[in-house]
Amino acid sequence: MSWILPHKVERIETPFVIACEGYNDVCLIDKLLGQRGITNCRVGCPSRAGSGGDGKDFLDRYLSALDLVIRKDVRNELRGILLIVDADENPENAFAAACKALRFAQFPVPPSAFTQKEENGVRTAVYLVPGENETGTLENLLLRSAFEKAPASEVCVQTLLECIGRTANEKPNTVAKMRMSALVAASFPSNPWATPGMVLQSKQNDLVPIGSAHFKHLGDFLERFCVE
Amino acid sequence: MIENIKIQNFRCFSELEIKDLKRFNIIVGENASGKSAFLESLYLQNVKKSADLLQIREWRQRGYLDKASRESPSAWEDLFHNFNSGSPIYIGIGHFPELRIEYKDTGKISLAWREAEPQRTPPSASADAESTRWSFTAPRLLHPCEFIGASSAFQYRNRLAEKLSELSKEGETTPIVDALRSEFPFLRDLSLELDGWSTSVFASIEGSKRKFPAALVSDGFNKLLNILLSIASVPKGTLLVDQIEDGFYYKKLASIWRVICRFAVEKDVQIFATTHSRECLEALQPVIENNENDFALLRASKMNGASKITVSDGRRFSSALSQEFEVR
Numbered sequence: 001m002s003w004i005l006p007h008k009v010e011r012i013e014t015p016f017v018i019a020c021e022g023y024n025d026v027c028l029i030d031k032l033l034g035q036r037g038i039t040n041c042r043v044g045c046p047s048r049a050g051s052g053g054d055g056k057d058f059l060d061r062y063l064s065a066l067d068l069v070i071r072k073d074v075r076n077e078l079r080g081i082l083l084i085v086d087a088d089e090n091p092e093n094a095f096a097a098a099c100k101a102l103r104f105a106q107f108p109v110p111p112s113a114f115t116q117k118e119e120n121g122v123r124t125a126v127y128l129v130p131g132e133n134e135t136g137t138l139e140n141l142l143l144r145s146a147f148e149k150a151p152a153s154e155v156c157v158q159t160l161l162e163c164i165g166r167t168a169n170e171k172p173n174t175v176a177k178m179r180m181s182a183l184v185a186a187s188f189p190s191n192p193w194a195t196p197g198m199v200l201q202s203k204q205n206d207l208v209p210i211g212s213a214h215f216k217h218l219g220d221f222l223e224r225f226c227v228e
Numbered sequence: 229m230i231e232n233i234k235i236q237n238f239r240c241f242s243e244l245e246i247k248d249l250k251r252f253n254i255i256v257g258e259n260a261s262g263k264s265a266f267l268e269s270l271y272l273q274n275v276k277k278s279a280d281l282l283q284i285r286e287w288r289q290r291g292y293l294d295k296a297s298r299e300s301p302s303a304w305e306d307l308f309h310n311f312n313s314g315s316p317i318y319i320g321i322g323h324f325p326e327l328r329i330e331y332k333d334t335g336k337i338s339l340a341w342r343e344a345e346p347q348r349t350p351p352s353a354s355a356d357a358e359s360t361r362w363s364f365t366a367p368r369l370l371h372p373c374e375f376i377g378a379s380s381a382f383q384y385r386n387r388l389a390e391k392l393s394e395l396s397k398e399g400e401t402t403p404i405v406d407a408l409r410s411e412f413p414f415l416r417d418l419s420l421e422l423d424g425w426s427t428s429v430f431a432s433i434e435g436s437k438r439k440f441p442a443a444l445v446s447d448g449f450n451k452l453l454n455i456l457l458s459i460a461s462v463p464k465g466t467l468l469v470d471q472i473e474d475g476f477y478y479k480k481l482a483s484i485w486r487v488i489c490r491f492a493v494e495k496d497v498q499i500f501a502t503t504h505s506r507e508c509l510e511a512l513q514p515v516i517e518n519n520e521n522d523f524a525l526l527r528a529s530k531m532n533g534a535s536k537i538t539v540s541d542g543r544r545f546s547s548a549l550s551q552e553f554e555v556r
Binding site for chain 1: 525
């Protein structure tokens with residue numbers, strides 16, 4: 001387990017850290033790190049306890065807090081911080097918000113998404129999910145993998161959503177989340193309230209194959225970023 | 229205000245240089261990491277003669293030393309890193325005169341001072357060459373400093389009375405009473421009364437004709453009284469508080485922090501406080517959030533037998549608390 005969730009964090013000794021928006025992203029990255037055998041990296045997301053709001057609203061504070069934990073020793077062990085955030089409807093805005101968080105925590109700011117910036121031995125990068133030149137969220141990526149494995153389920157989920165008839169005025173990203181929730185609920189009778197993150201961490205996960213080609217771009221990026 | 233400090237050969241510190249200190253400096257770290265020793269080093273800015281060092285012995289509950297015992301090496305050697313009294317202690321605090329403490333073969337402890345120079349090389353490199361510049365007379369203007377120890381209840385009584393008396397003469401007790409009343413609404417007033425052979429601070433309490441010695445009201449009341457009186461007694465100076473949370477009910481911590489911080493700003497007093505308490509730090513978070521530039525987190529730790537302290541700024545401190553990271 002490579003997580004760095006709040007409450008537990010006293011000190012980070014790995015040279016690379018990945019900061020995501022939320023728990024589901026952490027679960028996916030954790031699995032990809034395991035699959036790729038990347039051990040010099042930990043992944044986490046902001047705490048939202050008592051604050052409400054979105055995970056991305058607290059990335060600035062989370063990065064700043066990480067910096068304090070990393071700098072517990074005089075020796076600065078950090079080599080890189082990677083931010084993984086949803087592109088949503090507007091990748092430019094998503095990238096700008098990620099840069100603002102990096103700036104707040106006084107880390108180097110990369111010139112564009114998917115590129116690395118190195119300053120004083122510390123590199124940073126911003127990865128926009130689902131991938132380059134795309135809008136969308138983590139759920140889009142997960143759905144692609146799930147529907148590739150079971151193409152029939154895509155039709156079924158779509159039929160369900162159309163039957164309920166509540167998606168017409170919703171943003172595509174919201175619809176993706178609805179589709180993912182419906183798929184997860186229908187696939188996990190032992191826990192119909194499971195989240196995508198719980199599915200990814202479950203040993204019984206046959207819904208979202210981590211080995212899917214849809215995760216290759218992200219996995220390759222992780223490998224490149226975590227090279228010492 | 230003290231912005232930096234250099235320590236050499238004192239207690240658990242072999243060499244320590246820290247910068248970027250702020251008005252409120254919160255010191256955390258596990259037992260024996262050097263928190264109290266750091267406070268002691270700051271207190272040394274206040275000593276004028278070797279007998280003043282006895283105060284530090286008392287805080288450590290090492291008992292009273294008569295004049296003859298003071299000439300034994302064992303009386304002082306614990307001040308020196310690894311008990312190495314063969315090398316001097318150097319304490320350089322901000323722009324205040326640098327202090328040198330030396331144990332002489334004659335059995336005496338000697339104090340000397342020299343003016344601080346911003347860009348001077350470390351003391352060890354230049355001590356011999358500059359030996360003529362040391363003065364054995366304490367500087368006339370020392371930095372006012374008060375220490376509230378973790379186990380110093382015994383020292384409260386007389387000092388509290390002295391401090392309140394000084395304020396009373398200046399007609400400045402009302403802000404103290406008002407601040408105390410905000411946390412302890414049953415308080416009506418404070419006064420000085422004969423208590424046995426000495427004078428003590430007494431409190432008039434709502435619903436009681438009889439006044440209570442402050443120490444009998446509650447530990448928290450007495451602690452806050454001590455902190456506020458200490459702040460008021462060292463304007464433009466420094467207050468050092470070991471284990472600041474002791475005695476306070478957890479639900480009062482947030483408002484007590486606000487009172488202490490407001491008072492310190494009003495009196496232009498810099499605070500260094502240690503704590504082991506997560507509740508105490510969490511209660512401080514809303515105060516830091518709006519005043520990040522006034523706070524620093526000092527984390528003490530020990531490595532290879534020597535202590536070190538790392539400083540984090542208020543923004544990182546506040547972020548770590550809001551994100552529920554373990555900062556202690």
